Amino acid sequence: MKTVKIVPARLGLSGKLSFPGDKSLSHRAVIFGSLAEGRSHFTNVLPGEDCVCTRKAFEAMGVRISSSKDQTELTIDGVGLKGLKAPKSALYLGNSGTSMRLLMGVLAGQDFSATLTGDSSLSGRPMRRVAEPLGRMGAKITGKDNGNFAPITVTGASLQGISYHLPVASAQVKSALLLAGLYAKGTTRVTEPEKSRNHTEKFLKFFGASVNEDGLSVSVQAGKELKAKSFAIAGDISSAAFFMAAALLMPGSAVEFRSILNNPTRTGIVEILKRMGVKFVFDLDTKGEEGPEPTINFMLTSQALKLQAFEIKKSELPSLIDEIPILCVLATQAKGTSIIHDAGELRVKETDRINSMVSQLTRMGADIKSEGNSIIIQGPTPLKGAVVSSFKDHRTAMSLIVAGLIADGETTLEDIECISTSFPNFFDLLTTLKVSFEILNK
Numbered sequence: 001m002k003t004v005k006i007v008p009a010r011l012g013l014s015g016k017l018s019f020p021g022d023k024s025l026s027h028r029a030v031i032f033g034s035l036a037e038g039r040s041h042f043t044n045v046l047p048g049e050d051c052v053c054t055r056k057a058f059e060a061m062g063v064r065i066s067s068s069k070d071q072t073e074l075t076i077d078g079v080g081l082k083g084l085k086a087p088k089s090a091l092y093l094g095n096s097g098t099s100m101r102l103l104m105g106v107l108a109g110q111d112f113s114a115t116l117t118g119d120s121s122l123s124g125r126p127m128r129r130v131a132e133p134l135g136r137m138g139a140k141i142t143g144k145d146n147g148n149f150a151p152i153t154v155t156g157a158s159l160q161g162i163s164y165h166l167p168v169a170s171a172q173v174k175s176a177l178l179l180a181g182l183y184a185k186g187t188t189r190v191t192e193p194e195k196s197r198n199h200t201e202k203f204l205k206f207f208g209a210s211v212n213e214d215g216l217s218v219s220v221q222a223g224k225e226l227k228a229k230s231f232a233i234a235g236d237i238s239s240a241a242f243f244m245a246a247a248l249l250m251p252g253s254a255v256e257f258r259s260i261l262n263n264p265t266r267t268g269i270v271e272i273l274k275r276m277g278v279k280f281v282f283d284l285d286t287k288g289e290e291g292p293e294p295t296i297n298f299m300l301t302s303q304a305l306k307l308q309a310f311e312i313k314k315s316e317l318p319s320l321i322d323e324i325p326i327l328c329v330l331a332t333q334a335k336g337t338s339i340i341h342d343a344g345e346l347r348v349k350e351t352d353r354i355n356s357m358v359s360q361l362t363r364m365g366a367d368i369k370s371e372g373n374s375i376i377i378q379g380p381t382p383l384k385g386a387v388v389s390s391f392k393d394h395r396t397a398m399s400l401i402v403a404g405l406i407a408d409g410e411t412t413l414e415d416i417e418c419i420s421t422s423f424p425n426f427f428d429l430l431t432t433l434k435v436s437f438e439i440l441n442k
């Protein structure tokens with residue numbers, strides 16, 4: 001087990017920061033590049049373990065993928081929608097829910113069976129939400145507890161399009177159904193209670209599929225081949241969020257954020273920060289759109305003293321679902337009572353993030369509690385260094401490191417290996433910013 005000791009930061013953060021490619025986009029680049037006809041080339045791909053799992057799964061199904069040494073550039077020789085081959089053994093997907101759920105959708109339309117496995121966290125995450133509608137489309141899906149938990153075996157079939165109302169907004173479930181829809185007879189339509197990230201819709205359009213977005217519904221029809229594409233993956237706003245919070249909270253900071261994904265289904269944190277009173281300097285001139293998704297540059301300076309408490313409604317959650325842990329840290333420093341309503345989906349992420357953030361920030365002296373699935377945080381409260389655990393969850397880990405930077409005294413965070421699932425150069429970036437920390441092997 002690796003542990004990090006964080007020494008409270010004395011200097012503010014300053015510099016221009018670029019971030020690894022967005023995790024959601026990197027998974028989809030591998031999936032769409034593999035299923036397209038022709039050669040795709042992607043740069044700024046996230047080399048995190050989650051995306052490497054997706055890549056290895058497609059390689060195991062016969063797709064040729066070559067990469068630069070640092071794995072941020074991928075060249076994929078797509079095999080077309082019907083070109084995948086049965087893997088020789090089970091596909092191991094590590095910690096990655098996105099890999100497992102999206103692959104279930106792809107596999108539903110193949111003429112072979114494949115088994116998907118993962119680590120202990122992934123093996124405890126619910127898969128029935130995908131298995132059930134895919135079953136209605138005609139796929140045969142088996143797994144522990146009636147197809148709910150990995151190992152999951154998907155036996156593809158000739159699929160029939162369905163019209164499905166998602167009980168919970170989930171981009172992973174929506175994406176699995178849309179991918180299966182590429183193989184189904186008729187139209188596959190998915191309607192969500194709230195809009196979750198729409199990257200799959202954008203990729204479908206960009207790669208040439210027949211797709212139609214209409215408010216909370218999206219439909220896809222089979223029949224068109226996907227065509228190979230080449231582009232740079234936008235920087236991950238969910239990774240940038242930790243440094244945005246650190247820049248806001250550490251006195252004397254001024255940080256430029258470059259080429260960050262700018263998609264309203266993902267930038268909910270920007271709206272919440274504005275509500276907290278944060279002033280952004282946006283560099284509108286250099287807003288870019290090279291691939292299916294636009295990017296933006298902006299600058300943040302330290303603004304800790306003026307942060308106001310916020311409330312997040314259930315309908316706003318999907319656009320910032322991965323940012324709740326770091327928003328909890330920000331709320332400890334904001335004036336007033338912050339409330340995150342009805343965040344039950346956090347209980348089925350890589351760990352139960354309501355439990356991980358409430359228990360660990362309490363150890364650091366925060367005034368934070370849960371009521372049912374809501375989180376209530378009173379601020380501002382000075383944080384104190386403590387021994388805390390990541391619960392093997394990357395976003396809990398990075399949020400607690402930011403808390404450690406503004407705490408009084410040293411913070412020791414256990415189980416930091418998980419950070420490499422989504423942000424392998426996180427500690428390198430801290431070093432560039434002259435933040436002191438020490439990594440210990442136990």
Ligand code: S3P
Pocket residue numbers: 023024025027098169170171172173175196197321322345
């Ligand atoms: C993701 C969707 C989200 C998010 C996850 C990545 C995706 O999960 O939490 O990190 O790439 O589709 P939901 O399925 O809850 O939307």
